[in-house]
Amino acid sequence: MCQQPAKPLIKERIVFYGAGSMAEAIVRGLVARSVVASDQVVMLNRNGSDRLAELRSRYGVRATNDPVQKEEYLSSSPIIVLAMKPKDAAEALRKLGPALSGEQLILSVIAGLSIRTIQGLLGTAQPVVRTMPNTSSSIGLGATGIAFSREVSEGQRQLAMQIFEAVGTTAVIDEERMETLTGISGSGPAYIYYMMEAMIAAGIRGGLGKEQAAELTVQTVLGAARMVQQTGEEPAALRKKVTSPNGSTQAALEVLDQGDFYETVIAAVARCAERSREMGAALDAELKKSAGEE
Ligand SMILES: NC(=O)C1=CN([C@@H]2O[C@H](COP(=O)(O)OP(=O)(O)OC[C@H]3O[C@@H](n4cnc5c(N)ncnc54)[C@H](OP(=O)(O)O)[C@@H]3O)[C@@H](O)[C@H]2O)C=CC1
């Protein structure tokens, strides 16, 4: 029987200003779940025409780097997702501000960039949703922190929530907590991948095949995360169940403790948050510089 295509939840056009890894992760999640029709998704970048062709063919989205078309999309679309690197944000926002018309919603995924700085660089008190997603959004398992500016209407708030709830879990937080959240869930997938890289390397060094080592590692990480989720038990309690007194796990954990594993992870999260603040401060300095030039 021929299935009707699912009716999209979001009818508004969504423009991704920046067409890199994070934009693709969100688009992939949204399109796969029919949250938005693919022809209502527009992806823009600066130069990479091959990249745009790839995105068009993978997801059926519109994608362009043509300056005239870009300006048309940016001036008329109700939702604009800022998805460029922090270093490119100041220039892009200064250009975007004068092109905006009315209450278009600005939804940022840029690390460190505050709502106040976004509005300052745009030069308008635009409704802004500051978020920190992660790349697992591409398979619907993202974790996104969300903070709203006071200009965001109830309808816009719901739209932002629909977008991120469709690709994973969400946490609405005070903006001041966004850097800590970045240290945990924004950058967190990279710490887990790093741990997995090390586990796979250890397996190979111990004589396992590469594929076997990888499969065992993936299943172990997946199983451990699911155990926490499904049993509701604390990670510490589950860890104790694996750790026999004087057994092999205890010996392994002692080695991790020699490397101060627990405090090292906490320090890494803190440094990530600090680095996000540094990137935000650099963008704020750009804003102050342009205000001083006027
Ligand atoms: N990757 C991640 O895990 C996460 C990233 N983020 C945030 O997402 C943002 C993007 O990161 P990521 O996707 O990794 O970066 P990428 O380098 O993969 O992509 C950046 C994109 O921005 C485009 N771009 C840059 N300047 C402009 C401009 N002026 N106009 C239009 N497009 C522009 C680039 O186009 P071109 O290639 O043509 O220059 C490119 O498509 C960052 O701010 C980051 O903090 C947030 C959470 C997680």
Ligand SMILES: O=C(O)[C@@H]1CCC=N1
């Ligand atoms: O590394 C970064 O700056 C971005 C922010 C969170 C994940 N990647």
